[in-house]
């Protein structure tokens with residue numbers, strides 16, 4: 228393994244550990260910088276050697292050194308997942324701005340996926356700055372978005388090549404993906420008289436659209452819905468829960484967004500190749 232790969236792996240471990248802090252503290256409106264990490268059960272501050280990503284969990288056997296309370300499986304999972312994503316993204320894209328922007332995007336998504344899983348909540352403090360960040364960073368890394376380009380031409384806006392085009396693609400992505408989900412929610416509400424989608428889902432999709440553009444953003448909604456239906460139904464069947472059990476749709480959208488960002492283009496060209504259209 229190359230030196231740079233080790234750099235990204237250790238960065239992934241560090242950031243994964245920080246994302247755990249965000250996942251636990253942001254929904255409780257606590258500071259993510261201070262105090263130092265502590266056991267959420269007995270409140271003891273962790274010794275530095277008990278706060279090493281992945282390794283401490285294994286050494287301690289998943290139990291707090293002081294109160295012997297169980298440490299959630301989520302900590303090592305988030306650390307391992309973040310590390311795998313950091314390593315994989317570097318392996319796929321190398322050392323360039325796109326890698327950095329994707330890793331910022333993925334880090335925010337990991338936090339949102341787990342907060343939604345735990346609390347059925349997608350905090351505005353992440354999604355709203357996320358939308359703004361996606362738009363700003365689109366100036367740094369181009370969004371190649373044929374759907375966005377087609378819409379730009381259709382609307383008679385200036386040619387979408389270059390940085391202005393990237394910016395427009397990002398803004399269009401945010402509005403159209405958020406708007407599309409709003410429309411789905413409104414139709415669902417009309418038909419079923421139940422709130423099926425939360426406002427958090429719309430803002431999350433605004434953020435995904437801002438980072439990925441219209442095409443991959445809409446793909447995210449499709450993949451997230453399929454994933455949610457499959458996993459959700461399997462979960463409800465297995466646990467015998469009511470079919471109205473609230474599923475964390477945001478978590479599915481978050482996972483789908485990571486998939487769409489990494490493999491969306493290949494998936495679309497494979498699909499269009501099979502169906503033989505376009």
Ligand SMILES: [Zn+2]
Nearest residue numbers: 266269291294
């Ligand atoms: Zn403890």
